[in-house]
Amino acid sequence: MRGPARGAETGGDVDYVTCLRVLVATADGGSLSRAAGVLHMTVSSVSRAITVLEQDLGAAVFNRSTRGLHLTEIGGRFLARARDILAELDDARAEAASLNAAPRGRLRVLASPSVGRAVIAPLLPGFLKAYPDIDLDLRSGPAGGDLSHILIESGADIAVVTGRPPDSGLLFRPVLTGSWWLMAPPGRVPADAGPDDLSGLPCLAPSGQEAEWRCHRGGRTVVLPTTGRITADSPDMLRALAAAGAGLALLPDWMFLHAAPGEAGLERVLADWRITPAADESCDLSALYPRKKVVPPKTRAFVTALGAAGRAFDARMICLK
CATH class of the missing domain: 3.40.190.10 (Periplasmic binding protein-like II)
Structure with missing residues (x-):
């Protein structure tokens, strides 16, 4: 693509992006005067932009007759690409403006x-x-x-x-x-306890889920049945039940994103094990x-x-x- 050409009427450069916008507006409006009205330009400036574009392409983009303007084959193909170029340019400008804009x-x-x-x-x-x-x-x-x-x-x-x-x-x-954290009231589980030591302790499980947890460490997996009488459909409820001493709860660590477990009356147990629900679902x-x-x-x-x-x-x- 050649650089901008000199505009004879204004003595200034004809911006190539303006040439593309003139092409689109003229094709959509069917006349130079309609394009001039849409773009707030003079008819002579619109005509000059079309001339610059045709000189750059080395071919006519419109056939002119007493009945109006009609795109040539080259003009029609170039028009489609011009629309894409202008759309990308407008998107890029909008993105740049949004990056500079204050969030509101x-x-x-x-x-x-x-x-x-x-x-x-x-x-x-x-x-x-x-x-x-x-x-x-x-x-x-x-x-x-x-x-x-x-x-x-x-x-x-x-x-x-x-x-x-x-x-x-x-x-x-x-x-x-x-990550999933196994939580219990402070002192409920000995610090050196392993999964086997938790057998028989009441466990709190989400409603409708398989009643077991899986403890992984060093290639070993221990299945821990959730032998409890309470299920709940909310992590908040499971946390509250665990803090009240109703049983152990397997909770996502993001529940303690802003507050340590101790603030909720809980402590993490089996911290050196990776513990997951039976389905190993992501949290x-x-x-x-x-x-x-x-x-x-x-x-x-x-x-x-x-x-x-x-x-x-x-x-x-x-x-x-």
């Missing part, structure tokens, strides 16, 4: 009650202080299951989800690689949001804050090892 507006966040209480709520005072032009609208989703369809139907900007996000066409960004946290060419600054700011909280938690866990 109402941000609608969807999460399960447990994630909302343990992860999001403690984050908000600092987040709102850092971004005074953002307002939060927090919405509760189900404790488990797929939040992607709820995100779309509710019009929320972002969902904070657990497990592996489904292939829903939405964008997701990992926030925290979760990772991810941010899920609609696929857009330009992610709104308010959404990007919130995802960044979540990621920072996850990295700080990971750093604390490394220091404790």
